[in-house]
Amino acid sequence: MEDKNNGARLMKGNEALAEAAMRADIDAYFGYPITPQSEILEYFTLEMPKRHGVVLQAESELAAINMIYGAAGAGGRVMTSSSSPGISLMQEAISYIASAELPCLLVNVTRGGPGLGTIQPSQGDYFQAVKGGGHGDYHLIVLAPSSVQEMADFVFDGIRLAEKYKTPAMILADGALGQMMEKVVLPEEGSLPKTEKPWATAGKPATRERNIITSLFIDPEKMEGINIRLQEKYEQMRDEVRFEEIALDDAEFALVAFGLSARVCQKAVDLAREKGIRVGLIRPITLYPFPKEAISNLTNKVKFFLVVEMNAGQMVEDVSLAVNGKRPVYFKGRMGGMVPTPEDVVEKLESLVHSLRKSEI
Amino acid sequence: MQEDTQLNGFEVVYKKPVTLTDTPFHYCPGCGHSVVHRVLMEVIDEMGIQDKTIGVAPVGCSVFAYSYMNIDMQEAAHGRASAVATGIKRIHPDKFVFSYQGDGDLAAIGTAETIHTVNRGENILMIFINNAIYGMTGGQMAPTTLLNQVTSTSPYGRNCETMGYPLKITDMLVQLPGAYYVTRQSVHNVNAVRKLKKAVEKSFEYQKSNPGTCFIEVVSNCPSGWKMTPVESNKWLEENMFPVYPIGDLKVPSGK
Numbered sequence: 001m002e003d004k005n006n007g008a009r010l011m012k013g014n015e016a017l018a019e020a021a022m023r024a025d026i027d028a029y030f031g032y033p034i035t036p037q038s039e040i041l042e043y044f045t046l047e048m049p050k051r052h053g054v055v056l057q058a059e060s061e062l063a064a065i066n067m068i069y070g071a072a073g074a075g076g077r078v079m080t081s082s083s084s085p086g087i088s089l090m091q092e093a094i095s096y097i098a099s100a101e102l103p104c105l106l107v108n109v110t111r112g113g114p115g116l117g118t119i120q121p122s123q124g125d126y127f128q129a130v131k132g133g134g135h136g137d138y139h140l141i142v143l144a145p146s147s148v149q150e151m152a153d154f155v156f157d158g159i160r161l162a163e164k165y166k167t168p169a170m171i172l173a174d175g176a177l178g179q180m181m182e183k184v185v186l187p188e189e190g191s192l193p194k195t196e197k198p199w200a201t202a203g204k205p206a207t208r209e210r211n212i213i214t215s216l217f218i219d220p221e222k223m224e225g226i227n228i229r230l231q232e233k234y235e236q237m238r239d240e241v242r243f244e245e246i247a248l249d250d251a252e253f254a255l256v257a258f259g260l261s262a263r264v265c266q267k268a269v270d271l272a273r274e275k276g277i278r279v280g281l282i283r284p285i286t287l288y289p290f291p292k293e294a295i296s297n298l299t300n301k302v303k304f305f306l307v308v309e310m311n312a313g314q315m316v317e318d319v320s321l322a323v324n325g326k327r328p329v330y331f332k333g334r335m336g337g338m339v340p341t342p343e344d345v346v347e348k349l350e351s352l353v354h355s356l357r358k359s360e361i
Numbered sequence: 362m363q364e365d366t367q368l369n370g371f372e373v374v375y376k377k378p379v380t381l382t383d384t385p386f387h388y389c390p391g392c393g394h395s396v397v398h399r400v401l402m403e404v405i406d407e408m409g410i411q412d413k414t415i416g417v418a419p420v421g422c423s424v425f426a427y428s429y430m431n432i433d434m435q436e437a438a439h440g441r442a443s444a445v446a447t448g449i450k451r452i453h454p455d456k457f458v459f460s461y462q463g464d465g466d467l468a469a470i471g472t473a474e475t476i477h478t479v480n481r482g483e484n485i486l487m488i489f490i491n492n493a494i495y496g497m498t499g500g501q502m503a504p505t506t507l508l509n510q511v512t513s514t515s516p517y518g519r520n521c522e523t524m525g526y527p528l529k530i531t532d533m534l535v536q537l538p539g540a541y542y543v544t545r546q547s548v549h550n551v552n553a554v555r556k557l558k559k560a561v562e563k564s565f566e567y568q569k570s571n572p573g574t575c576f577i578e579v580v581s582n583c584p585s586g587w588k589m590t591p592v593e594s595n596k597w598l599e600e601n602m603f604p605v606y607p608i609g610d611l612k613v614p615s616g617k
C-alpha cells in the first residue's frame with residue numbers, strides 16, 4: 001500500500017482515520033459494529049494488539065460510550081466511533097462527559113435517517129452534533145472533514161482540541177467519506193505528545209486530595225456555576241474556528257457547504273463559472289464553533305447565499321443567523337441518503353441568479 | 362490502620378478508617394448502604410490499597426458514595442457503573458477497581474452491562490445492594506421486588522402475571538465462566554457484617570492476580586421504602602428476603 005511518493009498511500013476514509021488514531025497514540029478504543037463505519041472497529045481489533053493498546057468490542061454503543069467515560073476519567077487518551085443510530089444511543093453519556101469535562105474523541109460516520117434509515121451518506125445529524133445532542137446546555141467541538149486526508153488529520157486536531165479544552169470532540173463525517181478511497185499522507189507517529197492529567201482517577205496518593213469525576217451538582221447555584229464555566233469555555237473555543245474559502249475573491253454569490261456537500265459544491269463552482277456565474281464557496285471546517293464572522297463578513301461582498309446540505313436544511317439555520325437578514329439565504333438539499341450532484345446545485349443557482357436579474361431590471 | 366492505640370488515656374478499640382471522609386452519611390437511619398460503605402473502606406484501609414483503588418458510584422441512593430469514600434472515584438450514569446469500571450480497569454490494569462450499584466441500577470436498566478462485564482471476566486469487584494426496591498426515587502418496584510410486595514408502583518402487590526418475577530441475577534451470573542467469585546451476603550447483624558468483610562477482603566486479594574470478576578450481592582433493607590422501622594425491616598428481611606435470596610457463596614474459585 002505504501003507509495004514511494006512522499007509516503008502517500010491509497011486508503012479508505014475509515015481506515016485512514018483508524019491508522020491516524022494509532023499514530024495519535026490512542027490508549028483505548030471502545031466501539032460496536034454499525035455500517036458504514038465498522039472498518040474502524042475492525043482496523044483497531046487487527047492493529048491495536050500489536051501496539052499494546054486496548055481495543056474492546058462492547059455489547060452496545062451505550063456500554064462503549066460509558067467505557068469511554070470511565071477510561072477518559074482514568075486519564076486515558078480514548079476514542080469511539082459509530083454511525084447515526086449508535087450515536088443517538090450514546091447521547092446520555094456524552095452529556096455526562098461534557099459536564100464532567102473529560103477529553104475524548106467521538107467519530108460519527110453518518111447515514112441517512114431518521115430511524116434505522118439507510119446506510120447511504122447523510123448530513124442529517126448536523127443539529128445533533130453542533131447543538132449538543134443530549135440533555136442540558138453543552139457543546140462538542142465538531143470537525144467536518146471533506147476528504148480522506150482530513151479524516152486522518154482531524155483525528156490529531158480533534159484529540160488536541162479535546163485535551164486543550166477538556167471536552168469531547170467529534171469528527172462528523174459521512175458514509176461516503178468513510179468508504180471512499182483517496183490518496184492520503186498519514187500524520188507522523190509520536191507527533192502528538194501526551195498531556196498531564198492531574199485530575200484523573202488513577203489512585204489517590206497520600207500527597208493529594210481524592211479526584212472525583214462526576215456530573216452531579218445537586219445544589220442549583222453550584223450547577224449554575226458549572227454551566228457558566230462551560231459557557232466561558234465555549235466562548236474561548238471561538239479561537240479555534242476554521243473554514244476554507246474557494247473562489248470568493250471576485251464572487252457575486254456564495255455557496256455554503258460542509259463535508260461531502262462541499263466537495264460537490266467545489267465542482268459546482270467550476271461548472272457555474274464556465275457558464276459565467278461568478279460564484280465562490282465557503283466551507284465551515286469547525287461546525288462548532290461555527291465560522292459566523294467569516295460568513296457575516298461575506299454579506300458585504302455577495303448578493304445571496306446558497307446553502308447546500310444532505311439534509312432538510314440544518315446548517316442553513318446557522319448561516320441565516322450569521323447573515324442576520326442582510327442578504328437572502330437559500331437552500332438546496334437532498335435527504336435520506338441522497339447526495340446532490342454539482343448539476344443540481346448549478347441548476348438551483350442559475351434559477352436564483354435568473355430571478356435576481358429579473359427583479360433588478 | 363494506624364498504630365496509635367491510646368487517646369486521652371483511653372484505649373482505642375474502634376475508629377474511623379482513613380478511607381472514610383468526615384462527611385456524615387446522608388442515608389436513612391438503619392439503611393444498609395452506610396454499613397457496606399464502611400466495610401469496603403475498612404478493607405481498603407487495612408490492606409493499604411487506598412492509593413491503588415478506584416471506585417464507581419451508581420445512580421441510586423448511593424449516588425454520593427464518593428462524598429464518603431476517600432479514594433479516587435467516578436460517578437456513572439444510571440445502570441452503567443460496570444461499563445465505567447471496565448473503562449477504568451482497562452486503563453489501569455494494575456489498580457483495584459470496584460463498582461457499587463443498587464438493584465434497579467444493576468439488574469434493570471444496567472442488566473446488559475452487568476452480564477457482559479462478568480462475561481468478559483473484567484477484573485473488578487462488583488458490589489450489588491439488593492434492597493428489593495428503588496430507594497432513591499421513592500420506593501418504586503425493582504426487578505428484585507418480591508411477589509406480592511407492595512411498592513409505590515405495585516400498590517396491589519407485585520403480580521407475576523403482569524410484572525414478572527423477582528430477578529435472581531446473581532444466580533444467573535454464576536453460569537458465566539468470567540465470574541471468579543460470586544457470593545451473597547447481608548449486613549443485618551454483626552455476624553453478617555463480619556462475613557461481608559471477609560468476602561470483600563477475598564475479592565480484593567483475588568484482584569491482585571486479575572483472575573476474573575468478583576461479585577458480591579448484599580441483601581439489604583430499605584426502612585423508608587418498605588415503610589418499617591429499622592428493626593422491623595431487618596426482621597422482614599430475614600423472613601421474606603432470605604428464602605428468595607439465600608445467603609452464602611454461589612461460586613468459589615476451585616481449590617480455595
Ligand SMILES: Cc1ncc(C[n+]2csc(CCOP(=O)(O)OP(=O)(O)O)c2C)c(N)n1
Pocket residue numbers: 420421422423439462463464465466467490492494495496497498503
Ligand atoms: C436514565 C435514568 N433513568 C431514571 C433515573 C431515575 N432514577 C434515579 S435512581 C433510580 C432507582 C435506583 O434504585 P436502585 O438502583 O435500586 O438503588 P437504591 O436507590 O435503592 O439504592 C432511578 C430510577 C435516572 N437518574 N436516570
